[in-house]
Amino acid sequence: MSRMLGSSAIAAIIGLLLLPAGAVFAGSQAAAITTAAQKNFTEYLDLLSLPNVAAEPSDIERNVAFLEKSFQKRSFKTHRLDNPAGRPMLLAELSSAKASVPTILFYAHFDGQPIVKEQWAQQDPFTPVVKQRNAQGAWQEVPRERLTAKPLDPELRVFARSASDDKAPIVMLLTAIDVLQAQRKTPVINVKVLLDSEEEMGSPSLGETVKANRELFNADALIVLDGPVHGSGKPTLVFGNRGITQATLTVFGPTAPLHSGHFGNYVPNPALRLATLLASMKDDDGRVLVEGYYDGINLTDADRRILKATGDDEAALLKRAGIARAERVGATYQEALQYPSLNVRGMASASVGAKAANIVPSEAIAEIDIRTTPETDGRRLFELLKRHIEKQGYHLVDAAPTTEERASYDKLAKFELGSVEAAARVPMDAPVGRWAMTALKSSTAQTPKTDPVRIRMMGGTVPTDVLVDALGLPFLLVPTVNADNNQHTFDENMRMGNFVTGTETVYSLLVTKYQR
Incomplete structure (x- = not known):
């Protein structure tokens, strides 16, 4: 080396060598x-x-x-x-x-x-x-x-x-x-x-x-x-x-699709009936109207302080979602997540766009997911929804309705439980x-x-x-x-x-x- 190291430099090197890897x-x-x-x-x-x-x-x-x-x-x-x-x-x-x-x-x-x-x-x-x-x-x-x-x-x-x-x-x-x-x-x-x-x-x-x-x-x-x-x-x-419970709701119309000119105003449209049925489940503020749906959710003042401490920017959330107003299930975003949700994740009836035909469709289907909380069991919520559907005048079947069922009931639907995660x-x-x-x-x-x-x-x-x-x-x-x-x-x-x-x-x- 061209010069001797000073004592302070030597001490520094020794200190580094003694440090953990x-x-x-x-x-x-x-x-x-x-x-x-x-x-x-x-x-x-x-x-x-x-x-x-x-x-x-x-x-x-x-x-x-x-x-x-x-x-x-x-x-x-x-x-x-x-x-x-x-x-x-x-x-x-x-x-x-x-x-x-x-x-x-x-x-x-x-x-x-x-x-x-x-x-x-x-x-x-x-x-x-x-x-x-x-x-x-x-x-x-x-x-x-x-x-x-x-x-x-x-x-x-x-x-x-x-x-x-x-x-x-x-x-x-x-x-x-x-x-x-x-x-x-x-x-x-x-x-x-x-x-x-x-x-x-x-x-x-x-x-x-x-x-x-x-x-x-x-x-x-x-x-x-x-x-x-x-x-x-x-x-x-x-x-x-949150957990998730999935379900499929099918509303039945005529046995086969029918000409909308010949049968419009005469044969009920299952797509419209499905839309009305789904609309009966929630109010304009997004709160589920099904009786007992929110039972068991009791947020304390301490819970609300914890939720508030998250510090969400509610205005930024609205902007990111591209909406003017949030639903009113909870007072804030975090509070809303403490309640079970009811979501329509997909709907289908006949075809749209270039494939759309002038018909009264034979059925309409909605895929539903329910996000649950520890206080709300998914199977119980499914049963509450099932009871609500029946209160709207629907007779529920387990498979495609028979000729006898079609002749006996004005409103026919099938409500099937899918996967359940708690x-x-x-x-x-x-x-x-x-x-x-x-x-x-x-x-x-x-x-x-x-x-x-x-x-x-x-x-x-x-x-x-x-x-x-x-x-x-x-x-x-x-x-x-x-x-x-x-x-x-x-x-x-x-x-x-x-x-x-x-x-x-x-x-x-x-x-x-x-x-x-």
Whole structure:
């Protein structure tokens, strides 16, 4: 060396050498996570390129094979969990597990909602594209190479089915593991990951899959990586989720479609009758008129303070939805989510557009979903709706009406119960919540440091009821994706800034001790 080091310099070097592995790295942790995320964007795009509609078992098989390799590459031991439907799930456990350390089971899903290609502003929803807003505010496609440019533009978005719901959180978890391994560190918790292949269809085989492999699922708490962060963009903790009950309502008209000129004003139109029947279920303020529908919901002053503390921008919510006035079920957005909903998710009768014919249709169908709460059982609400339909003068049948039934009853309908998933919620002072609060407060995602947003119950549904019943675990939902991600519809997208902050959130969970 050209000159001797001073005593202060030597002391500094010795101090650095004595720090735990990775500590020197901590000052540039956010940059390290961004670099790791950019390195993994290719893997993320490759995963999005795999069609994943659960109705196609061969597509699910290809996703499982891809994810097996991704987790094995990070020293996870993987277990393929087969089910009778041919849609295997995947359980992965990090090989560095220690018996003395608590185990956290992370849940995510890799199946996606069905698609209608024509609705998307790209050639194929399974060919991901990168976009940014132009000067006019419209989305414009840009080269994929922009994702790896330095510095990363946080406003870039990837558009594809499951870009946000729910493949992004899976790759965020993998990226957080990559950062730890680059720092020569291991999580301070044991890590298990369950990847569901049927979430978007109600996880029909999840319960049996867990029971058949019970020992693999031993854990101390469950973290669900699904859902959007709060509209403010702050790290978010969610302490419950609504359930969902699905039903199909069919109103019958003539035996076969009839000429609207010859039979209009004579044969009742089932589409109009269906519309009238549905309208009888809710008032102009959106409140359900079915007797007993809201029984059991009693929000306390303390509950309302918790809901108010979420800090929603109601004006921004109205603007984002493109509506002038919200329904009046609750006084605020968060309060509205504490009540069961009644939604018409689809209607059909004959045809529209160029295929429309001048007929009185033979039937009209409405697909209904009911978002439930822990206080309101979905099957009970279905029975209340059934009773309401009968009070409107309808005779309910279990199949297409017979000739005798058609001759005996003026109003005929069929009301069928579909899948039922229960709501679930944990107290906001539960230990799992306190642990996650500690973790997210230390997250580099927050500048300046602020408390995460705490949400009592989110509006969407995930299969927490099945996992909690099967495993008896305390749970928490930790959403990571942007609030305006268009999940379940066309042009689903993932904001790259949220990909980075979501990875930071997961990283913070992995390095925060959990007290049993």
